[in-house]
Amino acid sequence: MKKIWIGVLLFSVVSNAFGQGESMSxxxxxxxxxxxxxxxxxxxxxxxKMNMHAIDSSIRIEIAREQHPKAVILTCSDSxxxxxxxxxxxxxxxxxxxxxxxxxxxAVIGSIEYAVSHLHTLLVVVMGHKNCGAIGAAVxxxxxxxxxxxxxxxxxxxxxxxxxxxxxxxxDDLTKKALLSNIIFTVSTLRESRPxxxxxxxxxxxxxxxxxxxxxxxxxxxxx
Numbered sequence: 751m752k753k754i755w756i757g758v759l760l761f762s763v764v765s766n767a768f769g770q771g772e773s774m775s776x777x778x779x780x781x782x783x784x785x786x787x788x789x790x791x792x793x794x795x796x797x798x799k800m801n802m803h804a805i806d807s808s809i810r811i812e813i814a815r816e817q818h819p820k821a822v823i824l825t826c827s828d829s830x831x832x833x834x835x836x837x838x839x840x841x842x843x844x845x846x847x848x849x850x851x852x853x854x855x856x857a858v859i860g861s862i863e864y865a866v867s868h869l870h871t872l873l874v875v876v877m878g879h880k881n882c883g884a885i886g887a888a889v890x891x892x893x894x895x896x897x898x899x900x901x902x903x904x905x906x907x908x909x910x911x912x913x914x915x916x917x918x919x920x921x922d923d924l925t926k927k928a929l930l931s932n933i934i935f936t937v938s939t940l941r942e943s944r945p946x947x948x949x950x951x952x953x954x955x956x957x958x959x960x961x962x963x964x965x966x967x968x969x970x971x972x973x974x
Contacts (some may be wrong), residue, residue, distance in 0.1 A: 781957040784821055784873045785972070791838035796968040803840030810841070819845035822865045824936070825877040826852045826884065830965045833877070837970075845871055851884030853909040855941075863946040865955055870913045874940060874956065877970065879934045879963040885910060885928045892924065932970060933960040933973065 794800050822845045823833040825951075845865045847858055851922050865871040868934055872921050878885070884903075888910035891899055913935030921927035937960045941951050950956035960973040 813842040
């Protein structure tokens with residue numbers, strides 16, 4: 751799959767943000783299989799060969815007793831970015847957290863902690879997407895300090911602008927830089943969140959990865 755906007759320099763940046771200090775005891779076989787499971791579903795979505803996930807009373811009753819989602823997906827609230835469709839998954843398969851700009855805050859981290867600690871989910875995917883309104887708003891604000899974002903949207907754009915500043919990336923296109931920096935920054939923030947997530951990563955019980963969704967092609971590109 752063709753990589754987007756990712757050269758040698760970006761690979762180095764992402765590797766430093768994602769992988770430094772990660773426990774080598776991570777169950778790579780298990781998390782690799784989960785990523786492969788998501789990739790297969792996305793490929794089905796892209797080619798219009800999605801499975802028919804029957805949702806009837808028996809399935810609802812079965813999962814009403816307890817849930818066992820295989821992966822956490824932190825992504826944007828954008829109506830064009832529905833994880834269950836993008837990855838061709840059914841009821842109970844994914845623990846989905848959606849917030850504009852796929853940023854992390856205490857509520858998001860607490861939700862992920864619940865999935866990891868109580869549901870024993872092994873994989874977290876932070877998925878940004880092209881043509882993101884929150885990213886666009888943050889870029890506009892950086893380019894024009896008279897943009898006057900003076901409502902609660904500011905809590906989103908401030909976080910994205912913080913990511914752009916925190917991640918050392920040489921990229922002429924500010925929108926691309928904002929998109930990728932925001933994903934990298936969020937992944938790093940989650941991996942360093944103490945005590946729950948950081949300890950789970952270091953113990954090899956959790957893997958956190960980044961991805962970019964193209965709303966035009968339907969493809970999900972995975973960051974290294």
